[in-house]
Amino acid sequence: MIVCPNCNHQNPDSAQICEACYTPLPAMTACPNCGATIQSDALFCGQCGTHLKPSESGSVQVASQSEASVPEVPELVPPDPLVEPEPLVETSALLSEVEVPSPPPLPKQSSSPAVQPPPLPVAVSSQTQLQQQIAQLLHVRSSQAIELPSHLSVIHVGKPNDRIPPDIDVSGFPDSDVVSRVHADIRVEGDSYYIEDVGSANGTYINNVPLAMGNRHRLRPGDRIALGKNDLVTFIFQIA
Incomplete structure (x- = not known):
């Protein structure tokens, strides 16, 4: 069936003028790939998505792959050679060479009660609100x-x-x-x-x-x- 673009009336496949409003109907043909009914000047099949190439006679044909432009692939650049890692030194050997200082003496505890520092303010994290598209x-x-x-x-x-x-x-x-x-x-x-x-x-x-x-x-x-x-x-x- 051919749907009239003016009044949406469904006409027979062989109709050239709308039966309801007498508007000229578009020429229809079949997709060479899936056989679906499409307009003669269509560039793509609405059923299978095949790219169509209009011919001089008004019919459509599937565009060959040779006509599509093939992008040039740039040559790959060889990566730089890997740098050899330095040899690892055993941890025990490093500790033996480092002098560990002795801890300082603990201060004497006084009889007076210790003064507690004021509590630090707690930072309240604000929740992130997601923006919705309008x-x-x-x-x-x-x-x-x-x-x-x-x-x-x-x-x-x-x-x-x-x-x-x-x-x-x-x-x-x-x-x-x-x-x-x-x-x-x-x-x-x-x-x-x-x-x-x-x-x-x-x-x-x-x-x-x-x-x-x-x-x-x-x-x-x-x-x-x-x-x-x-x-x-x-x-x-x-x-x-």
């Missing part, structure tokens, strides 16, 4: 930053509704009418953040590339997230 979405048009909740493993992005209330409400931003009420989810797994479209009407775009519904994209600092068409409601993913 992820946020920076709205491009208003430069307003929205911090992602650190206590949630699934963060809902959208507008107020009776089905799934959003954790990040974008209804106050300009042109938010292109954003669905239940638009996208950001999932937190350890130190990694993933975004997926959950069935929005106008789609989700990562770095100007449409994200198919149900597919997850691992967010990296600087990724551009557009909620809806025409790049009207756009955020930059940041980690502080």
Whole structure:
């Protein structure tokens, strides 16, 4: 099936125009390595990760190893010769040559009680506090930053509704009418953040590339997230 990049409608493999919105569909072909369905101008297979080289006819082929640049390995420098250690001298011979001074006589004890010195102050060590990373979405048009909740493993992005209330409400931003009420989810797994479209009407775009519904994209600092068409409601993913 070919997913329409405009409305996410699933079309037959032989379709050239979307059956729902009449948008031209991208040309598809099969990966020469694993046989998965990919776009003809793809550089990498999304299934097996094989590097593909587009041909003049529009098909793709696996790039040969001879075309990849092989880094030059510098010649190894021979190490310096080891220095022979000096011979060890027996400890008993050294002790016989050293004169051990006799200990000084002990002072006489007085009948008056000894004065105890004041106790030394005890230094209190401060515990080191680990700094946690803070992820946020920076709205491009208003430069307003929205911090992602650190206590949630699934963060809902959208507008107020009776089905799934959003954790990040974008209804106050300009042109938010292109954003669905239940638009996208950001999932937190350890130190990694993933975004997926959950069935929005106008789609989700990562770095100007449409994200198919149900597919997850691992967010990296600087990724551009557009909620809806025409790049009207756009955020930059940041980690502080």
